[in-house]
Amino acid sequence: MTARWRQFLPPAAALLLACGPAGAPVSPPPRHFTDLSYAEAVARHRALMEKRYEDGDNSYLLSVLDYAATSLYAGSADSARRGFTAAYKIDDGKVPEAAKFYQWLQVDARTVYRLSKRERELVHLYLGLCYLFEDDPGEALVEFKKLRQRDQGASVLPAVNFYSGLVYEKLGQYDDALIEYRALEEMSWAGSSRFGSSARYPGATALVEHVRRLKEHAGPVPAGSDSLDLVVHVDHQFYPSTGRTEVFADGEPVGSLPPYVDDFRVALTEAEQTRAALQEASATATRTGLRCCGSILAEGLFGRGGADVADVAADIALGDERDDKDPRFWYYAPVAVSVARFVLPPGAREVELEFFDRDGARLGSCRYPLSGPEARAWHAAGSWFILAGLAPEFQVY
Secondary structure, three states: OOHHHHOOOOHHHHHHHHOOOOOOOOOOOOOOEOEEOOHHHHHHHHHHHHHHHHOOOOOHHHHHHHHHHHHHHOOOHHHHHHHHHHHHHHHOOOHHHHHOOOOOOOOOOOOOOOOOHHHHHHHHHHHHHHHHHOOOHHHHHHHHHHHHHHOHHHHHOHHHHHHHHHHHHHOOOHHHHHHHHHHHHHOOOHHHHHOOOOOOOOOHHHHHHHHHHHHHOOOOOOOOOOOOEEEEEEEEOOHHHOOOEEEEEOOEEEEEEOOOOEEOOOOOOHHHHHHHHHHHHHHHHHHHHHHHHHHHHHHHHHHHHHHHHHHHHHHHHHOOHHHHOOOOOOOOOOOEEEEEEEEOOOOOOEEEEEEEOOOOOEEEEEEEEOOOOOOOOEEEOOEEEEEEEOOHHHEEO
16 A cells, blocks of 8 residues: 555554554655646546547546546646537537547537536636647637626636736737736635635736836837746645645745635536426426326236336437436536736746645645756746646645
């Protein structure tokens, strides 16, 4: 048993393991993770995605989303972009368009799983990030606008204002950037209640002043002038991890991210739960009625086996009863996100993030070289970008 899993054992089991042969070295379980690795998760969810398709599992759309999310964490913006695009095309019923992204991705006319409004927001948010990381801020802006078109409430999501303002700034549309950043400056954020009702999005005022200076600058912004710009985005897949994130550059502190700024729960909303319950009740009543009537007729035709025939007929007419369920479980959809912007010191070569839990205890850290063969940060549109997912399985001890 590896030390990574030993830490999750109950005290009694851990004690039994410690009582090994005399003289056997016993090392205490590590307390903090030292890296975040996504390669195994990418491979596993790619395989699961293909298996669910081959098995005709109507919930395979969830695997497409998980594969896309892990690909983005792992640094493959292209694979993530194709995955997220295919997912929302499937959800829209545009199967031929989705097949352009994955030739094997074919579905029948019946798709059980449907994305919730919040999930659609996340898909467009991630697609915007994919385009941004690929140095295409124009297409990123298109995705952020799609997000708002689907949900007017997205206009008060700090992460959306933050990235929309950033993209407008990169495109030189400073008036629009100021609108986004000023709105960000005024709005409260999801984690602010833990710091008092007067808390505002950290750094928003500095962003407003930054864009004002750019707007007042005569002529184009000098090349490379924003090369020290750093954006750090952290996805929390479980609530205990929603603590602050400290940012260091070459060992020197740069700043910290708040625990979280947006709460992205993708469970069914109350309205969706009510609608799903009514639909399920209606489907159950219809199926029961069809089976009852069919059973009476079939008994006369087929004898004692008529009830079984009626069950088969009901499933053919209405679909398998199991298909009525909505298994809403996109595993890597974050429950909360945090994003902030920093200025790197000249000549910075590496960024390190230290993560803390809700109680302020240190969870672990991860290094992000900015260049060289081990580089883990994107450089696009004149800025550095770091994206981290904190699901337990990503954590390396």
